[in-house]
Amino acid sequence: MSHIETDLIHSGKTFNNTPAVVPPIYQTATYYAADNAVDYAKAATEARHPYFYHRHGNPVSSQTAELIARLEGTEAALLTATGMAAISTAVLSVVKAGDHVVAQHSHYSAANILLKELLPQFGVEVSFADQSDNASFDKAIKANTTLIYLETPSNPNLALTDLAYVGALAQKAGITTVCDNTFASPINQRPGDFGIDIVVHSATKYLGGHSDLTAGVICGSQAVVDKAWKKLLSLGGALAPFDSWLLLRGLRTLSLRVRQINENALALARWFEKQPLVKRVLHCGLPSHPQHGLAKQQMRGFTGMLCVEIDGEDEQEQFARAQTVLNHLRIFANAASLGGVESLAVHPASMWGMHHSPEQKQKAGINDGMLRISVGIEHIEDLIADFEQALAKCSD
Known part of the structure; x- marks a missing residue:
């Protein structure tokens, strides 16, 4: 499909294994009774398998993730239970003790808590840059910087980050970039087009659009999303089947x-x-x-x-x-x-x-x-x- 409006209606139908125009809600925890041990092992170990166990994935989540990945122009996407589950999972899939993170002064308040309180508890250092000053990011980078975390426009003051500049800076230094694209939505902005590695959303907001669900999403390459999926298995932030279905319905418009x-x-x-x-x-x-x-x-x-x-x-x-x-x-x-x-x-x-x-x-x-x-x-x-x-x- 070449136009967003058409993609929003028709993408991801390969995961709907029924003749229904609207996919059903798979209200079950265990999706797969294997015919043999080989098939079971494959389903149990394959990343984001849509028909194994709910924490691993489910069919409507797979359909919805494929649609959001198409919207963001990335290879893959992973749904989570909340926007903060997406942010924390994405960040924790990149950093480890001894690493350094560059963030902005202005972020969503819960993301600020993650950056200022939680990460330092696990031995991750965080420095803050002025997102409106490109040189501020250059100055903040250290030898052990592994992640630059962005949000543009930022919440609540609508400050912008130069995505192309930071994307190029990070790629040159071998640093992973994560951008919260919630305020913009992929209709208005696609950070991946400017060299950003991972895009996160609180899908509770524009993507769902009707204030009747909480959800998050992580978008990136297949390798990045598979790594985040493994982290999510331990963190436990799987999205409920009904919320997956509501999110897909909201995306249509x-x-x-x-x-x-x-x-x-x-x-x-x-x-x-x-x-x-x-x-x-x-x-x-x-x-x-x-x-x-x-x-x-x-x-x-x-x-x-x-x-x-x-x-x-x-x-x-x-x-x-x-x-x-x-x-x-x-x-x-x-x-x-x-x-x-x-x-x-x-x-x-x-x-x-x-x-x-x-x-x-x-x-x-x-x-x-x-x-x-x-x-x-x-x-x-x-x-x-x-x-x-x-x-x-x-x-x-």
């Missing part, structure tokens, strides 16, 4: 959803720039974004994620006004997660407070007046009207 979400987010971001109570707007599609030129180089769409900073005389007033806006939104739900068909708005400083010190929040570009917004597929006029009435409450 990924292109349509992301196209509408991109359009809505850019229109909302442009509207925010004209509002006197909004001090700053961060969206990759705006010329005012400090890395807009890079976004145009490596992204095909600018995502449904944006941040706004509510204005005020000081950060205390910014915080109070941000809370006022959140409390009066009617369409935008104040709820965790992102990337679904519904629009959400959250206060990052509150969410990240338990994981970040004030200095860490500052380095990550988070302040008390910031709102992170995940734009859905509702009508844009309704989304604008919702923020218009909520902002007006700050002047009441």
Whole structure:
């Protein structure tokens, strides 16, 4: 297939061994009663076998993984129970005690815990680079660096990493690269096209798209994914059959959803720039974004994620006004997660407070007046009207 829209509907059907148009849910733990010892041994030892035992794989997961690999342009993919299962499995399949990892200042909060607390417990050193400064990655590399871990656009401040630069730098030094592509989705960006070795997603977000499942995915070469699969067998993060089925169903409309979400987010971001109570707007599609030129180089769409900073005389007033806006939104739900068909708005400083010190929040570009917004597929006029009435409450 040559077009994404067609691939999303028809890829991976080799794993559906029934005449059904929609694959069934294989709600079983043991998939395979072997006819003989030779067949059993083959099924038990073959990486990601779809018909052996659930922790090894299942048919719908295999079908879904093949589709996501096609979307990311990689040889293979592996599904996991959550996005963090994908991140931790990918990282732990690369590093060992005595190794050094280069990461960014700005990452998803749970990934930050993995990098700053968990890896050092196992003798892995982690240094942090400014993702907007290419030279910062050069300076951070050491003789024992085995992994560069990236996230672009980053959560929540929408900072970008130059994928082509870091990809080339790492390849020259023999360093493995992992990139979290959750905020972009493979519709908007494919890190593998820029030399990145492993791509991870929280499939809970755009890939699933309906806020009704948790899942993760690791994409890369056959060798990389097989190695991650062996690690996952020990870590135990297998995706449940029903969630595999829900994820496959959600992927069918990924292109349509992301196209509408991109359009809505850019229109909302442009509207925010004209509002006197909004001090700053961060969206990759705006010329005012400090890395807009890079976004145009490596992204095909600018995502449904944006941040706004509510204005005020000081950060205390910014915080109070941000809370006022959140409390009066009617369409935008104040709820965790992102990337679904519904629009959400959250206060990052509150969410990240338990994981970040004030200095860490500052380095990550988070302040008390910031709102992170995940734009859905509702009508844009309704989304604008919702923020218009909520902002007006700050002047009441």
